[in-house]
Amino acid sequence: MFSGAQISLYPMTDGFVGVILDAITAMDPYRDRLRVVTDDISTLVVAPPEILFPVMRDFYAAAARTGHHVVMHATISRGCPGEPDDPMCATSSLPGPSEPLAERQQAARAAVAAAPVVGAETAAQFSLYVMGQIDGEDKHMEEIYGCIDFLKSSGTFDRSKNFCTRLKGDAGPVFATLFEAFCRFGPPEGHVTIDLTVSANSPTAR
Amino acid sequence: MFSGAQISLYPMTDGFVGVILDAITAMDPYRDRLRVVTDDISTLVVAPPEILFPVMRDFYAAAARTGHHVVMHATISRGCPGEPDDPMCATSSLPGPSEPLAERQQAARAAVAAAPVVGAETAAQFSLYVMGQIDGEDKHMEEIYGCIDFLKSSGTFDRSKNFCTRLKGDAGPVFATLFEAFCRFGPPEGHVTIDLTVSANSPTAR
Numbered sequence: 001m002f003s004g005a006q007i008s009l010y011p012m013t014d015g016f017v018g019v020i021l022d023a024i025t026a027m028d029p030y031r032d033r034l035r036v037v038t039d040d041i042s043t044l045v046v047a048p049p050e051i052l053f054p055v056m057r058d059f060y061a062a063a064a065r066t067g068h069h070v071v072m073h074a075t076i077s078r079g080c081p082g083e084p085d086d087p088m089c090a091t092s093s094l095p096g097p098s099e100p101l102a103e104r105q106q107a108a109r110a111a112v113a114a115a116p117v118v119g120a121e122t123a124a125q126f127s128l129y130v131m132g133q134i135d136g137e138d139k140h141m142e143e144i145y146g147c148i149d150f151l152k153s154s155g156t157f158d159r160s161k162n163f164c165t166r167l168k169g170d171a172g173p174v175f176a177t178l179f180e181a182f183c184r185f186g187p188p189e190g191h192v193t194i195d196l197t198v199s200a201n202s203p204t205a206r
Numbered sequence: 207m208f209s210g211a212q213i214s215l216y217p218m219t220d221g222f223v224g225v226i227l228d229a230i231t232a233m234d235p236y237r238d239r240l241r242v243v244t245d246d247i248s249t250l251v252v253a254p255p256e257i258l259f260p261v262m263r264d265f266y267a268a269a270a271r272t273g274h275h276v277v278m279h280a281t282i283s284r285g286c287p288g289e290p291d292d293p294m295c296a297t298s299s300l301p302g303p304s305e306p307l308a309e310r311q312q313a314a315r316a317a318v319a320a321a322p323v324v325g326a327e328t329a330a331q332f333s334l335y336v337m338g339q340i341d342g343e344d345k346h347m348e349e350i351y352g353c354i355d356f357l358k359s360s361g362t363f364d365r366s367k368n369f370c371t372r373l374k375g376d377a378g379p380v381f382a383t384l385f386e387a388f389c390r391f392g393p394p395e396g397h398v399t400i401d402l403t404v405s406a407n408s409p410t411a412r
Contacts, residue, residue: 006331006369008403010216010277017409037368040410041331041403044368071216073279075333075401077369081347125212125247127281129335129399131346140337141287162243162250163212163283163399191346193335193369195281195401197214197247203223204246 001091001189002083004046005076007056012069019066026062030055035088042075048091049078049183056196057175061120064171064200076182076194093179094188101142105150108180112154115176122174123158123206124167126196130186140186147185151177158206164195174198207297207395208289210252211282213262218275225272232268236261241294248281254297255284255389262402263381267326270377270406282388282400299385300394307348311356314386318360321382328380329364329412330373332402336392346392353391357383364412370401380404 011019027036027045034047034055045055056074063070077083095104128147130140151157151165156177158166167174178196186192217225233242233251240253240261251261262280269276283289301310334353336346357363357371362383364372373380384402392398 002368004368006367008277010218012216012218012220012222014218014220016218016275039367040408040412041329041372041405046368069222071214073403075369075403077333080369082350083368123247127283127399127401129337131335131337144288161212161245162208162210162252162289163281163286166247193333193401195333195399197279197281199247202246206246 001079001089002046002086003049003052003078003089003091004044005052005056005074006042006044007059007072007074008042009059009063010071010073011063011066019063019068019070023059023063026058027055046086046088048089049093049179050091052076053175053179057118057171060122060198061118061171064120067201069201069203071197071199074194074196076196078182079189079191081191093183095184096188101146104184105146108150108184109153111180112156112173112176115173117170118172120171121200122168122171122198123200123202124174124196124198125161125164126167126178126194127164128181128185129193131191143185147181151181207285207295208252208292209255209258209284209295209297210250211258211262211280212248212250213265213278213280214248215265215269216277216279217269217272225269225274225276229265229269232264233261252292252294254295255299255385256297258282259381259385263324263377266328266404267324267377270326273407275407275409277403277405280400280402282402284388285395285397287397299389301390302394307352310390311352314356314390315359317386318362318379318382321379323376324378326377327406328374328377328404329406329408330380330402330404331367331370332373332384332400333370334387334391335399337397349391353387357387
């Protein structure tokens with residue numbers, strides 16, 4: 001499998017370069033478990049999901065704690081048929097192929113409840129996309145509706161919007177919710193992606 | 207059908223509020239063809255694709271012309287099974303259900319070649335997602351590879367990255383390329399989405 005994300009950080013301040021460079025140091029503890037490639041639009045992080053989501057959480061939280069209005073965007077993907085297998089992405093985070101939806105939802109809720117609090121508030125929204133077939137059938141909306149049921153009982157649910165779902169709260173449980181949505185829904189060998197936006201310190205009312 | 211986008215603008219300057227408010231006036235000429243809902247994370251624009259892409263182009267171009275480093279992100283969707291039909295989204299931009307891939311690619315190239323130049327440079331990257339079945343089969347990667355072939359001959363192709371494709375050039379042909387990718391690939395009644403990032407005036411080298 002191949003998994004990772006294209007990640008961008010947008011600090012709404014004249015000093016945006018310094019905020020970005022400081023926040024990147026939050027990735028240092030994970031460096032031996034990921035591969036990074038940066039250009040002018042985004043930074044590719046290749047890693048298994050159990051590393052990728054804590055990396056995004058800590059990167060976002062470091063920027064949010066500056067007090068500036070900052071937004072992190074990530075295009076997250078696993079199992080894209082166009083990407084090569086990579087041993088760096090080996091993971092034990094994906095459920096068995098026939099684990100029932102109700103069990104996956106229960107395990108996801110328990111994981112979010114056990115997530116650490118990291119001390120950075122979030123306003124987040126994301127879309128989950130499930131491509132291809134499951135057991136030879138088109139079940140992508142079943143998996144998405146199953147995930148939405150989990151989200152509504154996750155403790156981090158804010159509200160549904162057109163095309164996406166809003167989450168709120170501390171970055172710890174919010175990124176745990178995103179990790180669970182990404183790993184436990186959609187087939188383990190399938191192509192699953194997330195389009196994620198996380199915002200801190202906006203002057204605009206929710 | 208229901209189509210639209212969740213759009214966000216990130217100006218990397220202390221004066222970000224003013225840049226956003228000024229850029230929003232670029233949507234004024236289209237106001238009778240779209241519906242807008244704004245919160246602290248994004249602005250929902252509901253419109254048919256032939257309105258939506260020019261709206262995003264002009265909104266982005268207005269912000270880019272300020273000279274600040276600005277990024278626009280959009281989560282674009284058509285045909286999501288979870289959204290209600292909306293007469294506002296009625297469109298003639300989608301091809302017939304059995305139009306061959308080669309004809310669609312040729313028509314897409316011609317449309318990009320005829321696009322107006324608007325005077326704002328872009329560095330763009332996007333992911334196209336095609337959900338569900340086509341003619342009862344899982345053809346989502348065929349459509350994506352067919353779209354990538356079109357992109358490589360579109361005149362706006364920059365390079366492939368993991369999880370996404372980069373485009374470059376004036377916003378006119380670049381947004382025309384995105385419109386063609388969105389409308390001509392994936393089934394006309396299908397669920398198709400784009401995760402789009404467009405950047406201007408970055409201090410970082412490509």
